Amino acid sequence: MASSQLPFRDNPNGSVAVHDDAADTGSADNENHHAESLNSNVAAHVHAAGDASSDDKHEPTEEAKYSNPVNGHFPPQPSLGPPFDLMEEQRGKIRWAPGYDAVPDPIMVENIDVAAIKNVVAAHIHLVGLDKDDFEVEYFAEGDFNILYTVRKASQPPGSGTEYIFRVSLPTYPWHKVESEIATMELVRMYTNIPVPRVYVYDSDADNPVGYEWMMMDKVKGIPFREAREAMDMEQKTKLAHTLADWMHQLSTLRFGKIGSVYRRRLKPATSKNDFKVGPIVDMAFMADWRLSYKLHRGPYTSIEQFLRAIIDVNHADVLEGRQKMRSDFCVARKELEWLTCNLDDCDKYDRKTIAEFQEQWASQPPESKQARIDQLRNKVTMYEENVPEAENTIFHGRPRYDLGDPGDELDRTRNLFQRLSTQCRALLYMVPHLCPAEILSESSTVLHHWDVSANNVLIDPASGTAVALIDWEQVQTLPYSLIHPFPSAIDDRYDMTVPPNPPATDADEHFHYTYKVNLAYYENSLLRKAFRQRLEELQSPHLEAFEEREPDLKDLLALARYADQICMKNRIKELVEKLEEEIGRGF
Known part of the structure; x- marks a missing residue:
């Protein structure tokens, strides 16, 4: 206190x-x-x-x-x-x-x-x-x-x-x-x-x-x-x-x-x-x-490998957590129960067609079969809701972290999701020692990194246009430059426009004015990034190290580690595994 x-x-x-x-x-x-x-x-x-x-x-x-x-x-x-x-x-x-x-x-x-x-x-x-x-x-x-x-x-x-x-x-x-x-x-x-x-x-x-x-x-x-x-x-x-x-x-x-x-x-x-x-x-x-x-x-970490493995480990632990799968099973069961018992006129218009097709699958089944399925689902949902410990009131149980898909989806595409996610995590864990430095970090090899120098966190005096504060210092970390993106997000984006956009006619549709405004910001950001780097070069700043290209790209590997438990990463992880196998052989 x-x-x-x-x-x-x-x-x-x-x-x-x-x-x-x-x-x-x-x-x-x-x-x-x-x-x-x-x-x-x-x-x-x-x-x-x-x-x-x-x-x-x-x-x-x-x-x-x-x-x-x-x-x-x-x-x-x-x-x-x-x-x-x-x-x-x-x-x-x-x-x-x-x-x-x-x-x-x-x-x-x-x-x-x-x-x-x-x-x-x-x-x-x-x-x-x-x-x-x-x-x-x-x-x-x-x-x-x-x-x-x-x-x-x-x-x-x-x-x-x-x-x-x-x-x-x-x-x-x-x-x-x-x-x-x-x-x-x-x-x-x-x-x-x-x-x-x-x-x-x-x-x-x-x-x-x-x-x-x-x-x-x-x-x-x-x-x-x-x-x-x-x-x-x-x-x-x-x-x-x-x-x-x-x-x-x-x-x-x-x-x-x-x-x-x-x-x-x-x-x-x-x-x-x-x-x-x-x-x-x-x-x-x-x-x-x-x-x-x-x-x-949870740190502190003495090597880049140790840090990346910890990020993958926490994602893998979540995938292996039985309560995660129970919540996912509960959510898909509850959705199926809603679809089986709902009136199509009461359904959201975006889901109506999908629900109608699902209900049509039961139209040819005996009524007692459908009722048996409804009773089974209702019991499953009720049992889950009644057995959630009071100590877990910090968890929202109405939406899963790992979505098993809609009712009626093919079992091999959804129900083995946790097994596939675990395989992804293990694949990354196997690759990390081959792709990132294992040596102990030197005494001054990491820097204080504010990862969210964004357009929301840089405060401006509207009268002079000068910066008056940098805020939001929570989750700031010490990282080596090999894991740091060089540009602050306030002036960064995915496009590098070298030619200014043409302004629309005054009486043009509002959409064209909006598009011009967005493209102008992209063009300005390209110029601002050049000015940013030029200033760093004038200062001979250590931050220039963040611009160095490395193979493999450890920033990309960190991104994969952070999303190791997301199925959308499966192709990128698979490509990385195949590339590594070509270089050092299978069974690494």
């Missing part, structure tokens, strides 16, 4: 954190792994990047003044670090709902108590200079993993003064996600001039009045590049590309020796690079459904 206060020095990009927890960072899974697993030192290769004006933005003093006042609302107490049962922390709070992507989405299942947020904010309001009798908390926005509230002075109109964000974090990876994000933001603020929101206080223990992990930070006055782009001229966009290059360069100077996520020592304030360590990786691949309960290696 101990919150953690982050007081800051005058330097807006320097910070000293004060933590009243007693345990050091780290747990690889729901077993008891402690700080000894976090032994990857930060190798300091910090260079002045871009047009940084002073060295003190990059190299904080080794000693700094700090305070650790006793907080009456959250009394200081030793923290045991990550909870023992990670899935227990999710129960009654989120439910993993499989979508149309490979990874399920976390859905909140209870409403946040805004009154509880106000009580927590009141206890810490002095940290941001507001009066505990003159503040307001209002809903602001939400994303996949967080719900945001604006904290402002109640006596002033919204947007007229300094405002703050109280961010409630969904327990997708309890403790680890928030702790790693806080440490990452602190490290970046200490050693770069990348504009990162300042965090004043946070709590990575959900045993608090809000009932969730949370943090309070500055609210940046800016809008996403996605919204600002149309009003920006090409000069402003080119300047942004240069800024993004400066940011990537600065991140490239933060060196580590392992693959994982960044945490900080929690027994004392962070005053040097050595206070930051690489620990268990915060990655969606390890979170959804039952995945937090699997006994798997």
Whole structure:
């Protein structure tokens, strides 16, 4: 229940954190792994990047003044670090709902108590200079993993003064996600001039009045590049590309020796690079459904091979998980029951033809045969629903992660899905040692990588068109450049247009204007990528290593590992197996 206060020095990009927890960072899974697993030192290769004006933005003093006042609302107490049962922390709070992507989405299942947020904010309001009798908390926005509230002075109109964000974090990876994000933001603020929101206080223990992990930070006055782009001229966009290059360069100077996520020592304030360590990786691949309960290696990883095998292992564990197959069987049985008993007039128009054809198959059967099948399916569905443990209320059982297809599909095409997916995973596991380096990573071979420098996470001052913040530092990892895509997604796409599109006539159909707008963005992005790389070359940035072509392409192999449990990967994996067999022989 101990919150953690982050007081800051005058330097807006320097910070000293004060933590009243007693345990050091780290747990690889729901077993008891402690700080000894976090032994990857930060190798300091910090260079002045871009047009940084002073060295003190990059190299904080080794000693700094700090305070650790006793907080009456959250009394200081030793923290045991990550909870023992990670899935227990999710129960009654989120439910993993499989979508149309490979990874399920976390859905909140209870409403946040805004009154509880106000009580927590009141206890810490002095940290941001507001009066505990003159503040307001209002809903602001939400994303996949967080719900945001604006904290402002109640006596002033919204947007007229300094405002703050109280961010409630969904327990997708309890403790680890928030702790790693806080440490990452602190490290970046200490050693770069990348504009990162300042965090004043946070709590990575959900045993608090809000009932969730949370943090309070500055609210940046800016809008996403996605919204600002149309009003920006090409000069402003080119300047942004240069800024993004400066940011990537600065991140490239933060060196580590392992693959994982960044945490900080929690027994004392962070005053040097050595206070930051690489620990268990915060990655969606390890979170959804039952995945937090699997006994798997969650990092840090000492080699690329070890990391790729871990990604494949967690996908393979899901395929082998009996509860996954039971859910898939339940879903197809429930669908067949609905199709057998529904009135076609009540069916969705897109499914009506398929359902009619399915019902036609039973038209020639004796009525008692159809009724027997209905009774069988109803019993199967009821038995599953009645036997789902209460402890599994974090799992959405109405849609499968692995879809067995529609009722009536050929058995050899659907019912052996799990066997085929297991074969895919095993094929990748067999190939990894032959395709990627097994040697131990060197002391400074990985860099801090913000994988989501997107048009939503780059905030722009609409008045000047300049970048004012880079946000969303959760799931940021330390990776070698062989696994890093070189371009930030804010200026990246699949097309490389060298000729500008022709604008449509003023009175042309709206579709043509939309197509022109899209193609113009593709063309501009081509120019922005050139400007981005040119700026990196001027800086002689280590990030240029991400552009190097390798055989095999380890980024492609990582993508295959992430989707190893998806049937859509079968042809790519098969081709890779055949190619490897040609090179080194069958039975490798």
